Amino acid sequence: MRVLITGGAGFIGSHTADGLLDRGHEVTVLDALVPPVHADRRFPEHxxxxGVRWIDGDVRDRSAWERALDGVDAVYHLAAYQDYLPDFSTFFTTNTASTALLYEVLVARGQRLRRVVVASSQAVYGEGAQRCPECGEDEELRPGARTAEQLERGEWDLLCPHCGAALVPDWTEEEETRPHNAYAISKYAQEQIALALGARYDIPTVVLRYSIVQGSRQSFRNAYSGILRIFAQRILKGRPPVCYEDGRQLRDYVSVHDVVRANLLALDDERVVGQALNVGGGRRVSILEYARLVAECSGVEVAPETPGTYRAGDTRHVFSSIDRMAQLGWKPEVPLREIVREYLDWASAQAGFIDATTDADLRMKSLGTVRQSHPVRSS
Incomplete structure (x- = not known):
């Protein structure tokens, strides 16, 4: 099969290309090699x-799609913009409009594909499913984003709207979407475009909602997002990792190798068509636990810091249920410790490995993305 991967020079894309090549598929990559991730604008030599064919082009450009789609049987649309910067329109032009353009070109050409796999994100859930321990475990709550005033006071927990108790997070199912920042909204809109147009024009489409994907090749040149690379940059340079809020936020993390297995399943299994499915790690880990694990695996004795800073629009807790993917025969296999060690081994071997976190943090603070809380002291 001839397969196109957008963003195929990047982290998940290059691993997916390897997986497809190992199965005997032909691979074309559409990638503009945008900095800072691709600072040297070099396509992966391996x-x-x-035998991968590279097309230097932008997914926002119709002519790039027309060149890239020639002769292909399937598409992985992995190219995306993800950061914590307030350039909101970039999220929608890169993530959402590019997806509409893909289907626009396919329909205009009358091109039939065996599959379109669209990469989405756990971010579409906003705050994950929650339950109140005081009001009763049977009622599932879906709170909205925390207010700016609450975060300014350093009050991190989501509170029950009925009794005010701190909510307890639960595994989040696919139906429970409630995006609340620009990136999340752009990805949810992308999903809706892909699934609706795929169904209308008989283009078999599946959406995969990745949890936080970790592993080798995740560029250290972008320090605005990606917890493992941010912590690794600081720890490998002997500096303590900084955890936002109180570090007790719960997340789930999945290996890029498990994601590739899910991507390959989505290409072949007809049961996935027309669905949005979670691809997660099946484990929930606090930010503090993760920071300590990275330090332990690196052999550097540093303790994480929690200075009370926070990112505007961030989520308190979210971890995805993977029951539906398990029913299809997929489950995560790579342990979290192995994920961390793989990345540390890869990062420390890279020429020019740098700690870009200080500059990134200063920029985010100047833009109002990262803020300092001011807890109210009781007299």
């Missing part, structure tokens, strides 16, 4: 050596 992919060229394996």
């Amino acid at each position: 992919l060229l050596e394996r």
Whole structure:
């Protein structure tokens, strides 16, 4: 099969290309090699050596799609913009409009595909499913985003709207979408476009909602997002990792190798068509636990810091149920410790490995993305 991967020079894309090549597929990559991730604008040499065809183009450009789609049987649309910067329109032009453009070109050409796999995100859930321990475990609550005033006071927990008790997070199912920041909204809109147009024009489409994906090749040049690379940059340079809020936020993390297995399943299994499915790690881990694990695996004795800073629009707790993917025969296999060690081994071997976190943090503070809380002291 001839397969196109947008963003195929990047982290998840390059691993997916390897997985497809290992199965005997032909791979074309559409990638504009945008900085800072691709600071040197060099396409991965190992992919060229394996016969991958690279098209230097932007997913926001119709002519790039027209060139890239020639002769292909399936598409993985992985190209995306993800950061914590307030350039809101970039999220929608890169993530949402590009997806509409893909289907627009396919319909205009009358091109039939065996599959379109669209990469979405756990971010579409906003705050995950919650339950109140005081009002009763049977009622599931879906709170909205925390208010700016609450975060300014350093009050991190989501509170029950009925009794005010701190809510307890639960595994989040696919139906429970409630995006509340620009990135999340752009990805949810992308999903809706892909599934609706795919159904209308008989283009078999599946959406995969990745949890926080970790592993080798995740560029250390972008320090605005990606917890493992941010912590690794600081720890490998002997500096303590900084945890936002109180560090007790719960997340789930999944290996890029498990994601590739899910991507390959989505190409072949007809049961996934027309669905949005969670691809997660099946474990929930606090930010503080993760920071300590990275330090332990690196052999550097540093303790995480919690200075009371926070990112505007961030989520308190979210971890995704993977029951539906398990029913299809997929489950995560790579342990979290192995994920961390793989990344540390890869990052420490990279020429020019740097700690870009200080500059990134200063920029986010100047833009109002990262803020300092001011807890109210009781007299």
